[in-house]
Amino acid sequence: MAERFDVVIVGAGPAGLSAGLVLARGGANVLILERGEYPGSKNVMGGVLYRHQLDELLPGFWREAPIERTIVEQNYWLLTPDAAVTFGYRTPRWADDPPNNFTVLRAKFDPWFAKKVEEAGATLITRTTVVDLIHDDRGRVVGVVAGRPEGEVYADVVILAEGVNNLLTQKAGLHDDWAMDEAALAVKEVIELPREKIEDRFGLEPGQGATVEMLGDATAGMLGMAFLYTNKESLSFGVGVLVKHLVYSGMNPNDLLERLKQHPKVRKLIEGGKVIEYSAKLIPEGGYKAIPRLFKDGLMVVGDAAGLTNAIHREGSNLAMTSGRIAGEVALEALAEGDTSSRVLCRYQQRLEETYVLKDLRKYNHANEFFDANPQFLRDYPELLSQVMREFFTVDSTPKWDKQAKIVRMVRQQRPLWRIAYDLYAMWRAIG
Ligand code: FAD
Known part of the structure; x- marks a missing residue:
């Protein structure tokens, strides 16, 4: 040349x-x-x-x-092995011109x-x-x-x-x-599904899309995140974890993805889909x-x-x-x-x-160090929150004052309230 x-x-x-x-x-x-x-x-x-x-x-x-789709709904799911505490937001305004984001x-x-x-x-x-x-x-x-x-x-x-x-x-x-704590290793599958199935399962109008980010048991409590996004006629499904945590745990992201496919909150959404693409890549996260x-x-x-x-x-x-x-x-x-x-x-x-x-x-300069040093956020708190939510939503004959006291007792047995307050304050200091 x-x-x-x-x-x-x-x-x-x-x-x-x-x-x-x-x-x-x-x-x-x-x-x-x-x-x-x-x-x-x-x-x-x-x-x-x-x-x-x-x-x-x-x-x-x-x-x-x-x-692929204009996103109208974004979700975070905090997973335990058999449950999910969910938080999200949906608005048709994101479908308006100009939209917010797309897949x-x-x-x-x-x-x-x-x-x-x-x-x-x-x-x-x-x-x-x-x-x-x-x-x-x-x-x-x-x-x-x-x-x-x-x-x-x-x-x-x-x-x-x-x-x-x-x-x-x-x-x-x-x-x-x-360095091992400056990058995550991610794997991603594209799972083919008919357009109507995607819209039915995620409750979407034609052309609209949804995102789900999953934490906690989605990465076996390691520092990382899994994701599930809707495309026109496929789902993008993947998981990424800090390389350091993969090395120390001996796990690989592909095993995590296969494990996540069996989670009750995920299984029905991807059921019947055919994997048409697989890829793996590093993400710089230092x-x-x-x-x-x-x-x-x-x-x-x-x-x-x-x-x-x-x-x-x-x-x-x-x-x-x-x-x-x-x-x-x-x-x-x-x-x-x-x-x-x-x-x-x-x-x-x-x-x-x-x-x-x-x-x-x-x-977010010190986010990795913070969550690395405080694994309770991705390991213990999802389980604790799940127990709290289960008790809160379970209707039995317990009067509500007693139920409230029971929840507080349950939380204190697992983690003192002052410790929870300190953890939240520390997280706010680190990334707030
Ligand atoms: P790249 O997109 O990686 O492009 C680099 C290009 O350089 C490539 O095409 C490569 O072939 C070429 N190249 C490399 N070396 C050479 C060479 N020596 N000679 C010639 N060509 C070369 N970001 C988001 O905004 N939203 C998301 O939802 C999101 N999800 C992600 C999920 C996963 C699993 C991963 C891995 C990343 C995700 N990201 C996401 C991050 C996003 O993909 C990257 O930040 C973005 O692609 C960076 O763009 P880039 O142009 O810097 O690099």
Whole structure:
């Protein structure tokens, strides 16, 4: 190849495509290299796509994009082996224009997004893996090496949007591999079911969708979460757990998923479905402290490659898009100013600090350590809450004052009230 571009982007996920769109619209000569057969072919996502960030880039995108369902109901289920304490919210307002969020299948959505970026003027080359960076003798990044004969491509700016397996970010000297407590391992199945069955089982109107996030016994009390999302004619069903907990417990997420399929709250929802897709992937979950330096001379790192996911709120694609957009804007400024050194590219990290992306990651910076050190939240409290709810809802001939006293006695036997108050206060301090 040995060609020259203003900007080369590695990876055509939401981060790389967002950067590419901004750059192409800004008149830059931009090349996106993607190792997959097509954008979306290598990507794993539970499937909730948030409207706001992409709407800023492609206003009203959902009217033509291949979305699966518009989400009108979101649920949290705290599971014990045979019960569930549930909490959720449903409103038809989320189906109104503009909606809040959607389910998508990345194998359909990413090619659509990529086409928009190509229409804006970017060049996309697929089936091409970038294997190295080119540095000049002063150590600044001046291009990439694609894994094909004569694969050097030179650029004023390189944007790494390579996702969680950030080998090039590591080669750039910006990051070591994720530590065991900085990433979760997730598995996901797509389970085919007829459209009417999905709508009946989840109580949905045509086109409407629901999400369920499951904690507690869903991950055998380990730090992580399971999910069940409705697509048009399938369900996205998966579970992710902090790698450290998997290693110490000797369990693997696939066993957890199979176990969860038997849970009475889950079994009937997926019954009769056929697994048509299976995937596994890491999710960076180390919070703010695990984020590498996001730039150096001639280079910026965006999206999952930079650890930009908010596990508590299962947000990742939106953070990827915002970081890609800002990196694209800063690259345009650098090109216009004729200075693509750190002096200008540092604006990317500075601007990201002012957005929800790094503000939220700072907020949850110590969430993993907190839940790691306080396993009672995912092991003991679900069981305790389940007992309380069972007693509360069970109608017998016990007068309500006595029932109330019984519940308090039951709780105190298992955990002193002062301890519960302290736990709640500590959680509020850690993530509130
Ligand atoms: P990716 O989407 O991973 O894209 C990176 C791209 O780079 C890939 O296409 C890859 O093929 C390509 N690539 C990598 N290396 C090279 C190379 N050397 N050369 C060329 N190409 C390369 N987020 C949400 O918002 N909502 C959810 O519901 C949600 N659920 C999730 C569930 C699971 C199980 C997982 C694993 C993640 C989930 N996420 C979710 C997170 C979300 O998927 C990511 O945050 C998002 O995809 C990050 O986008 P990205 O562009 O940074 O990386």
